[in-house]
Each structure stands twice: as C-alpha cells, then as structure tokens.
Amino acid sequence: RKEVEQDPGPFNVPEGATVAFNCTYSNSASQSFFWYRQDCRKEPKLLMSVYSSGNEDGRFTAQLNRASQYISLLIRDSKLSDSATYLCVVIGFGNEKLTFGTGTRLTIIP
Amino acid sequence: GAVVSQHPSWVICKSGTSVKIECRSLDFQATTMFWYRQFPKQSLMLMATSNEGSKATYEQGVEKDKFLINHASLTLSTLTVTSAHPEDSSFYICSAPKVPLETQYFGPGTRLLVL
Numbered sequence: 001r002k003e004v005e006q007d008p009g010p011f012n013v014p015e016g017a018t019v020a021f022n023c024t025y026s027n028s029a030s031q032s033f034f035w036y037r038q039d040c041r042k043e044p045k046l047l048m049s050v051y052s053s054g055n056e057d058g059r060f061t062a063q064l065n066r067a068s069q070y071i072s073l074l075i076r077d078s079k080l081s082d083s084a085t086y087l088c089v090v091i092g093f094g095n096e097k098l099t100f101g102t103g104t105r106l107t108i109i110p
Numbered sequence: 111g112a113v114v115s116q117h118p119s120w121v122i123c124k125s126g127t128s129v130k131i132e133c134r135s136l137d138f139q140a141t142t143m144f145w146y147r148q149f150p151k152q153s154l155m156l157m158a159t160s161n162e163g164s165k166a167t168y169e170q171g172v173e174k175d176k177f178l179i180n181h182a183s184l185t186l187s188t189l190t191v192t193s194a195h196p197e198d199s200s201f202y203i204c205s206a207p208k209v210p211l212e213t214q215y216f217g218p219g220t221r222l223l224v225l
Contacts (some may be wrong), residue, residue, distance in 0.1 A: 087153065
C-alpha cells in the first residue's frame with residue numbers, strides 16, 4: 001500500500017462548479033498535512049496546510065480526519081485558473097520529509 | 111518572491127558527463143534541504159536529505175555514488191549527477207523548510223535531458 005494515495009483523475013469540471021478531492025495516508029503517526037498545487041512543468045507550491053479542526057482559505061476548504069486517515073480538499077466556484085495537479089502531502093512523525101501523493105489532475109472547462 | 115532558487119533551470123548534456131545542480135535558500139538558513147526527482151506524469155520522489163555539515167541521507171534505491179550531494183553552507187546544497195545517462199533525464203527539484211516540521215519551499219526545478 002502506498003503511504004499517500006490519491007485518485008489521479010483526471011477531473012474535468014465546468015467552471016463555477018464545486019469539486020472535492022480525497023487523500024488517504026497509511027501512517028497513523030503522521031503529524032503534518034498539506035495540499036500543494038503543481039502546474040505543468042513547474043515546481044509544487046503550497047496551497048494550504050490542513051488542520052484537525054478544518055480550515056478555509058477563500059474558495060478552498062481542507063479537512064483532516066485522523067480516525068479514518070484521510071484528508072480532503074474542497075474547491076468552490078471553480079475558476080479556469082484552478083486547473084492544475086493537486087498534491088496531497090504528509091510529514092511523518094519526528095522528521096521533516098515530505099511524502100507526496102501521486103496527485104490529482106484537475107481541468108476546469110469553460 | 112522566490113525563497114529557494116535553483117541553477118541551472120535546464121541542462122542538456124551528452125551521456126557520460128556529470129551535471130551539477132545548485133539549490134540556494136535566499137532569505138533564510140537551511141540546515142536541511144531535500145532533493146526530489148519527478149518523471150513525466152509521476153509524483154515527486156524524494157531522493158535524499160541534504161544535511162549541512164554532515165553526510166546526506168539517501169532514500170532506498172538511490173545510488174549515493176551516482177548522485178553526490180554536498181551541503182556546503184547553510185544556504186547552499188548541490189546535487190551532482192555523475193556519468194549521466196538518458197534514464198537520468200528528469201525534473202530535479204530541491205526544497206527547504208523555513209521552520210522545522212512546517213511547510214517547505216521548493217526551488218523552481220532543473221530539467222535535465224541526457225542525450
């Protein structure tokens with residue numbers, strides 16, 4: 001089983017729609033969680049951290065369920081500029097190494 | 111603005127040559143930096159952890175004699191791909207945490223093409 005698993009997609013979603021991604025992780029001792037965004041042929045960029053209580057940043061909402069070991073990302077009122085690959089990232093306990101999911105490709109359709 | 115830089119941004123070289131990639135933290139000191147490799151349509155795979163003042167820690171399956179890492183200062187880590195071959199062609203990215211156990215900032219990456 002992979003340490004961090006995501007549905008690779010692709011998700012093709014009309015502009016203005018709401019889209020949700022899930023991610024599961026295998027190590028119950030994982031301590032930090034993030035969503036990164038990666039555009040084609042570019043480096044990953046931090047979208048948001050994920051906190052146990054859930055957190056929101058504009059149109060983006062992240063949730064963490066430690067009991068079920070999954071993380072979610074919700075994008076509301078999607079824009080064309082949201083088209084990218086979204087990477088679920090986990091940091092294990094006691095270290096700084098990032099473990100990446102395979103990424104979910106999102107395309108927003110006009 | 112960018113907080114981690116990489117140089118060069120792209121390299122084309124002949125098989126058998128060695129290629130050095132630099133990763134710099136621009137406005138903070140990084141005792142630890144990470145090197146990743148990403149093949150087309152795949153996720154980032156951690157290759158090694160670069161530690162200032164000590165040896166790098168390599169992930170399983172990564173040849174330390176082929177991918178030489180030197181963390182020369184608190185703001186610079188270098189990755190040298192020795193005797194590069196076409197299968198080493200990839201996107202190499204470094205990252206560094208500003209604050210331990212918190213988010214990491216990625217360099218813009220280096221595209222390596224070995225002919």
